[in-house]
Amino acid sequence: MKRFLLACLLLAATFAAPAFAEGQFKVLVVAIPNRYHHDYAVVAKPQFEQMAQRHAFDMDWSWNTSPFDGDLSKYAAIVLLNTPGDELKGAQRTALESYVRAGGGVVAVHRALIFNPPGEWPWFEKLVxxxxxxxxxxxTATVRVDDPAFPAAFGLPARWIWTDEWYEFGEPLLPGLRTVLSVDERSYDPTRIWPGQTARGMGADHPVAWHHAYDGGRVFATALGHTPALYEDRLYLEHLYGGLWWAATGKGIEAAARDSR
Structure with a gap:
């Protein structure tokens, strides 16, 4: 009798498991190794898998752009993890544009913020x-939290010591960008660069993470994430998931603003 009851319980658990295994949303992570960013992916993949388990979302991981040849509508957000837009070609670019216009979320991480050659795909550059x-x-430099009411900053201290490549950018390509994090250029040497190159920094206003609404969708961009070991850092992973959660759901900002009143 006991064996019969145990078998019934195991059978019930088998049929019930799929319902509990369904995540709250589904994410596509595209991590294409390139010249300067290749070792990061093997470190990041298991961390993203644990993130998906911890936060109950489903994830597809891709080493190439083939998912852009299929149906993107099943994804609440697409993470371009050190994967720039120039990896997409032809109809794949049209697919991403249609996905965003239908309300999809995009998370652009580090190398994804660089598009070569500039001006070839203006839509993507504006997305970034x-x-x-x-x-x-x-x-190593000091990162400042400029928008503590945004989910990508929830787990971070007001001042954060971080070691990375400090990307420099031109002026915003469109209005409405909200800076989440910036770097204090007084805490590092913006001119320390390789012979034959010149870097001068951006001055007092040097954003390294931001978010905005774009063409019907939501975009979170962070310039942080060059070194593979960074993808094992708890605070960095919280930073990434906060931006991913917002990009996928649009949640987090209103609750934070309400609580601060």
Whole structure:
């Protein structure tokens, strides 16, 4: 009798499991190794898998752009993890544009903020929001939280010591960009760069993460994430998930603003 009851319980658990396994939303992470960013992906993949388990969302991981040849509508957000827009070609670009216009979310991480050659796909450059100029050598610096009411900043201290490539950008390509994090250029040397190159920094206003609404969708961009070891850092992963959660759902901002009143 006990064996019969145990078998019934196991059978019930088997049929019930799919319902509990369904995530609250589904995400596509595209991580294409490139010249300067290749080792990061093998470190980041298991961390994203744990993130998906911890936060109960479903995830597809891709090493190439083939998902853009299929149906993107099943994804609440697409993470371009060190994957720039120039990896997409032809109809794949049209697919991303249609996805965003239908309300999809995009998270652009580090190398995804650089598009080559500039001006070839203006829509994508506006999606990112700023045009990359140059970066000095990797250095430790102080990151400031400028928008504590945005989910990508919830887990961060007001001042954060971080080591990365400090991308420099041109002026915003469109209005409405909200800076989440900025770097204090007084805490590192913006001119420390390789022979033959020149970097001068951006001055007092040097954003490194921002968000905005764009063409019907939501976009979170962060310039942080060059070194593979960074993808094992708890605070950085909280930063990424906060931006991903907002891009996928649009949630977090209103609650934070209400609580602050």
């Amino acid at each position: 929001g700023r045009t990359f100029r140059i970066h000095p050598m990797v250095q």
